[in-house]
Amino acid sequence: MITAERKPLEEIFEMLVPYRRIAVLGCGTCVTVCMAGGQKEAEELAAAISIHRKKEKQEASVEAFTIERQCEFEMIDQVAERLKGFDVILSLACGVGVQTLVEHLPELIVLPGLNTKSMGYPVEQGVWVERCLGCGDCVLHLTQGICPITRCAKSLLNGPCGGSAEGKCEISKDTECAWHLIHDRLAKLGLLKVLDEIQPPKDWSSSHHGGPRTIVREDVRLESGK
Amino acid sequence: MKAGSNLEKVINSGQFAVTGELGPPKSADVSMIKEHAEAMRNYVDAFNITDNQTAIVRTSSIGVAGVLLQMGLEPVVQMTVRDRNRIALQGDLLGAVALGVKNVLCLSGDHQKFGNEPGAKGVYDIDSMQLLKGFKDIRDEGKFIGGDELEAPLSVYLGAVANPFADPFEYRVDRLEKKVEAGASFIQTQCIFDIDRFKRWMELVRERGLHKKVAILGGVTPIKSLGAARYMKNYVSGITVPDELIERLQGAEKKKEEGLNICIETIQQLKEIEGVAGVHIMAIAWEEVVPEIVERAGLYPRPKL
Numbered sequence: 074m075i076t077a078e079r080k081p082l083e084e085i086f087e088m089l090v091p092y093r094r095i096a097v098l099g100c101g102t103c104v105t106v107c108m109a110g111g112q113k114e115a116e117e118l119a120a121a122i123s124i125h126r127k128k129e130k131q132e133a134s135v136e137a138f139t140i141e142r143q144c145e146f147e148m149i150d151q152v153a154e155r156l157k158g159f160d161v162i163l164s165l166a167c168g169v170g171v172q173t174l175v176e177h178l179p180e181l182i183v184l185p186g187l188n189t190k191s192m193g194y195p196v197e198q199g200v201w202v203e204r205c206l207g208c209g210d211c212v213l214h215l216t217q218g219i220c221p222i223t224r225c226a227k228s229l230l231n232g233p234c235g236g237s238a239e240g241k242c243e244i245s246k247d248t249e250c251a252w253h254l255i256h257d258r259l260a261k262l263g264l265l266k267v268l269d270e271i272q273p274p275k276d277w278s279s280s281h282h283g284g285p286r287t288i289v290r291e292d293v294r295l296e297s298g299k
Numbered sequence: 300m301k302a303g304s305n306l307e308k309v310i311n312s313g314q315f316a317v318t319g320e321l322g323p324p325k326s327a328d329v330s331m332i333k334e335h336a337e338a339m340r341n342y343v344d345a346f347n348i349t350d351n352q353t354a355i356v357r358t359s360s361i362g363v364a365g366v367l368l369q370m371g372l373e374p375v376v377q378m379t380v381r382d383r384n385r386i387a388l389q390g391d392l393l394g395a396v397a398l399g400v401k402n403v404l405c406l407s408g409d410h411q412k413f414g415n416e417p418g419a420k421g422v423y424d425i426d427s428m429q430l431l432k433g434f435k436d437i438r439d440e441g442k443f444i445g446g447d448e449l450e451a452p453l454s455v456y457l458g459a460v461a462n463p464f465a466d467p468f469e470y471r472v473d474r475l476e477k478k479v480e481a482g483a484s485f486i487q488t489q490c491i492f493d494i495d496r497f498k499r500w501m502e503l504v505r506e507r508g509l510h511k512k513v514a515i516l517g518g519v520t521p522i523k524s525l526g527a528a529r530y531m532k533n534y535v536s537g538i539t540v541p542d543e544l545i546e547r548l549q550g551a552e553k554k555k556e557e558g559l560n561i562c563i564e565t566i567q568q569l570k571e572i573e574g575v576a577g578v579h580i581m582a583i584a585w586e587e588v589v590p591e592i593v594e595r596a597g598l599y600p601r602p603k604l
């Protein structure tokens with residue numbers, strides 16, 4: 074899933090200053106699960122904005138509602154007319170949701186209420202970890218399911234650097250050394266030999282470094298070559 | 300001979316090699332580093348020039364290497380993969396060689412969060428192994444990483460680093476072997492304070508015969524004060540400082556002298572370990588003691604080859 078965190082309230086208050094009729098739009102999928110942008114968070118944020126505006130003696134009407142996914146045109150369509158009644162939409166979706174709204178309904182002013190963090194999962198209640206960078210050329214078969222691109226702070230492909238100590242990364246004692254984990258897992262599986270091979274430089278053109286990526290599947294397109 | 304550098308000649312002659320480390324300044328005023336280099340002139344075989352070490356912005360290693368070459372001194376240009384992609388790294392290799400650089404040391408580099416630009420984008424396009432292999436292929440195959448051919452051949456003596464004090468310990472010799480295969484002719488190690496662990500690592504190195512394939516230069520650092528020892532123990536990534544060493548310094552009346560004694564004793568022990576080909580002295584911010592260390596360790600005068 075995509076993980077995100079709400080922006081600091083002060084930053085949100087500041088970006089909303091020019092607007093009077095405000096919609097706080099929650100998103101019902103990833104950001105609901107990571108407790109950043111679901112209906113509950115949208116309502117709480119709407120209340121905080123209302124109180125702030127009253128204190129500042131700046132008039133505002135704030136409403137909170139949620140759609141299942143802000144990253145699908147069909148679901149945006151369900152509330153399109155309602156959205157057009159506001160001066161601004163404060164989107165509590167990830168960056169994809171904000172942009173889908175703008176692309177689909179260009180007449181809207183849409184601002185981000187969240188900072189999108191990563192692709193990851195909740196390792197325990199209240200802790201979400203990053204596990205995939207979307208590099209476009211998965212290497213998890215080489216490392217037995219532990220991603221060095223994402224989890225090594227230097228995205229190394231040929232084993233741990235000299236900063237790995239007692240299983241921890243040099244950047245923080247709270248960060249596990251991905252290559253230590255990979256080493257131990259390969260050792261347990263009797264596959265340590267895999268590490269002897271020099272992995273060639275990665276082709277980053279399949280990642281964002283090759284420019285924004287588009288997947289085209291002619292086999293499932295409705296209008297081919299559109 | 301790969302490049303015929305002085306360092307390569309000393310190593311190939313079988314004599315105990317001595318390299319020293321110079322850290323470029325946080326300015327373009329290189330007068331101090333020139334002074335340090337001059338003072339070390341006849342005491343080391345080559346000078347490592349660090350590459351924005353600990354991710355702090357400094358005069359570039361290639362720039363300072365150029366200054367040293369003008370002085371008739373031999374640099375070992377350090378190149379990390381933190382700040383440059385493969386295009387810049389390969390271009391800088393060509394530039395360095397064009398200036399007259401013969402020794403290049405390939406390393407990962409400390410993470411940018413440790414430096415004075417913690418918000419910098421870390422590049423890490425390739426890793427240190429791939430850098431080493433890439434440079435070896437440029438030299439031996441006449442080809443860039445992407446496969447394009449060089450217009451003219453070049454020679455360079457390639458080195459890498461090893462940290463016997465990092466974990467997992469048992470992997471550290473595998474990694475050394477991989478670096479030898481990737482193209483390292485010489486290895487400089489992280490600072491040795493825990494000599495017992497270093498000896499254990501060397502045993503594993505000898506078991507695989509790696510000491511015959513690569514010249515291992517043990518890294519040493521003279522400790523100036525108790526505070527410096529504690530700082531290295533707690534805050535410098537990749538360094539292990541045993542408690543006994545801290546206690547020894549604590550008990551000493553003259554800390555500086557004791558720090559120097561420890562460093563010289565370490566070198567003397569290194570000279571006795573089979574397969575250690577030399578010493579790399581990293582007296583950062585204490586460069587003026589290098590001649591005394593070299594002399595007292597019985598490594599002066601340096602061979603003229």
